[in-house]
Amino acid sequence: MRVTGNTRGSGAQRSVSIRDVATAAGVSHQTVSRVINGHPSVRASTRERVEAAIAELGFRRSATAHALASGRTRAVTVLTANTTHYGHAAILQGVEEAARAASFAVGISVLDSDDPRVVRDALDRATDAGGGLILIAYDRPGVRALHLAPEGVPLVAAVETPAAPPAAGSPWVWTDDRTAAREATEHLLALGHRTVHYLAIPSTTDSDGGAQRTAGWREALTRAGAVVPEPVEAGWTPAGGYAAGRRLTEDPAVTAVLCGNDDLAIGMLRALREAGREVPGDVSVAGFDDAPHSAFLTPALTTVRLDFTGVGRACFALLHGLVEQGDPISPHPVATPRLIVRESTGPAPGSR
């Protein structure tokens, strides 16, 4: 869109440049540049005159010209497979919040599939804009983007809990899902359940030790000497949880189900209800996320609260440090997840 040359009477139009300000203040455009960049070596009186002219003319620096001339784009773009899932949306919110505080613009680009061409194209477009990249690598498209991202582009990723401590310099942020899954499972075990079944979100870690949410669950089971059932992958949505849940409800031995996210738990709850099984009387259900509505479900959902907004903020902070001060990257987990016990989990049937 044309942003130059059409100053309407209304005024809010961009068109006043650094040169206009310079003329009005009786200095060179150079000096105006120094003032807007907070350069120290400007006489106080000069600075004041320039600032007055800026205020009067309503000058705003062109982000475009600044980016081109300086080689630094004050922007990040987040690549994500989805904007409507609670976790993804909350991360975006966190990024935006932190970016705004630092006067960075935030772009968004959604990854439609994990087709390499699609992902590469998204990466290219995000890179074209200049600025850094934040990847939400919780799913296949995101992980693919992480693998395909070009060298040299500043980048931070929100990832699943890594199996092993990542190499220093890996620009990763995560929550400690393994511990969280273990605790949730232990909670269920302590309630007298013989074992805990697991409805998994799709795993993204093909090779290196598997998903840590799954690992934490398995660990708790193993420690307790419980049978470890086959985890069932259910996707991300309530519909997925429902479909997988219907199969699980056919097995009377199932008395406790841990779900990879709250949406899955909602589907599971529904499947249980249709099968005539009481929650938590017959079956206990726990989720992951603590989405805003989870506390208001009936039964209110026991779930692991994950600080997605914090993950978003941390991603931005890391990236910002990287591009502004050239900070060394240290991969790090963000705030520990916390188990919120509500109504959907209870004593195993016949355990008392």
Add this chain to the structure above:
Amino acid sequence: MRVTGNTRGSGAQRSVSIRDVATAAGVSHQTVSRVINGHPSVRASTRERVEAAIAELGFRRSATAHALASGRTRAVTVLTANTTHYGHAAILQGVEEAARAASFAVGISVLDSDDPRVVRDALDRATDAGGGLILIAYDRPGVRALHLAPEGVPLVAAVETPAAPPAAGSPWVWTDDRTAAREATEHLLALGHRTVHYLAIPSTTDSDGGAQRTAGWREALTRAGAVVPEPVEAGWTPAGGYAAGRRLTEDPAVTAVLCGNDDLAIGMLRALREAGREVPGDVSVAGFDDAPHSAFLTPALTTVRLDFTGVGRACFALLHGLVEQGDPISPHPVATPRLIVRESTGPAPGSR
């Protein structure tokens, strides 16, 4: 961030310019510009050479330089009060989808409050980037932004259903909430309920006839000769619906409640449950939105499906037409909402 001058061995670095391509192809950078812009007057053989050079060097046009030189930024930024509410997130998804298809970048800026300074600041920052604006004006911050937006900046807004047909040239997109609310209310009335109570989301229309969702509800009631209870404003969240719901449940005359969105309905459902009232046996509840989990609640929620993604796509299409072809703006509603009857609504108690 620095995007120039550091071509790592890995290659994916930006640094090859139009001039590099020109040299490689043995033409002027001018001609390269023509080729990448699809200008017709380039000899086929020349074009091929240039295209080969582009492919070989991995050239990508700098969006920044293009924007500065041409005065057109191929980008839109969406201003919204929230990214986690389903409706807002789905609109964003729709915008992104359409923008991607048109090779536009999409930025996002969240409006923290309706404080004019905050809103003006967000508007300024969004404008600095160049490109057009899409406002989600479903709430006070968004409506404030609509009022405060500078003239001359290309802009489209997703708005509540206007009370009167807007002036030609108003860059607005909406769903027909009035009809939708009327139909949902009629559905409840047809079930034998004496009247329908209304849990409202905050209205943004101060002056011009009030919220159309409310108006549609009122209209249905009036036509049926039913008592019109005072609508109760409940915010946007499940917590808000719950709080307002608790008050409503104290009134035994309440047998049907229409909620301004599904989150409110979830809170209402919870309040009813705690009060020991059956749904739909004692009280019927209907929502607005048809969020993905609404079909899986117990009871599954009767609700009005709103095509938020379609709204997002329409917003972009309008804006795109405006900035690219200078299309005249025609304000228009998007796909008609549809009532989805599920389990949470049923015959009035004692009506049969």
Add this chain to the structure above:
DNA sequence: CTGAAAGCGCTTACAG
């Protein structure tokens, strides 16, 4: 402390 010059990577007229 401040200004004149050159340049960021493109596009836009203007010539030919």
Add this chain to the structure above:
DNA sequence: CTGAAAGCGCTTACAG
């Protein structure tokens, strides 16, 4: 059909 020149609105050294 193609090239040389000027310019978009800034910043970055370089002088003084």
